[in-house]
Amino acid sequence: MNYSFFYKEYYFKKFKSFEDFLSAVLNKNFVLDKELFKKRIYLASFKLNPVIEKEYSDLGFDKFLKKYSKPSIRKDELELNKSVIKTGGYSTIKYFLFLNRYDVSVDCHNGKDYIRKREGAFK
Numbered sequence: 001m002n003y004s005f006f007y008k009e010y011y012f013k014k015f016k017s018f019e020d021f022l023s024a025v026l027n028k029n030f031v032l033d034k035e036l037f038k039k040r041i042y043l044a045s046f047k048l049n050p051v052i053e054k055e056y057s058d059l060g061f062d063k064f065l066k067k068y069s070k071p072s073i074r075k076d077e078l079e080l081n082k083s084v085i086k087t088g089g090y091s092t093i094k095y096f097l098f099l100n101r102y103d104v105s106v107d108c109h110n111g112k113d114y115i116r117k118r119e120g121a122f123k
Contacts, residue, residue, distance in 0.1 A: 006021075006032060007021045007022070016081050024094070026046075026099070028090070045059035046091040046092070048092050048095065049088050049089050049091075050094040052089050052092040052093060053091075053092065055067075056096050061096070061100050063095070063100070064096065065078075065100075065115075066082065067081075068080060068081055068084060068085065068093050068095045069081055069115055072112075072114060072115075073116060076116065076117070077114045077116045078113060078115040079112055079113065079114055079115070079117075080104060080112070080114070080115055082113070089114075097115060100111070101117065101119075102115050102117055102118060103115070103116050104116075104117065
């Protein structure tokens with residue numbers, strides 16, 4: 001789900017920042033207004049992959065990050081190790097990275113996804 005869209009279009013007055021909005025949605029069970037979904041706004045959604053969710057829980061974040069990343073030529077970034085990601089796992093891995101303050105950016109030219117620690121991105 002593209003939460004930044006909902007924040008920018010409908011909730012920017014209700015929350016001080018996107019970070020506050022996202023925290024409410026992810027951590028405080030804030031429910032988006034169901035009337036928004038009647039406006040034919042179709043956004044991609046996914047369900048957590050239970051195998052990866054268990055793996056994340058068992059490994060802890062540091063080992064999880066190590067498994068799904070590899071060194072990058074870019075400074076202060078890692079590369080997403082797509083060779084170990086099975087079908088249906090990409091979004092779940094990105095979700096757990098996001099929860100732990102990491103962003104994934106896609107380089108369409110070379111087909112690589114880069115992982116960067118998010119510091120102060122919501123200021």
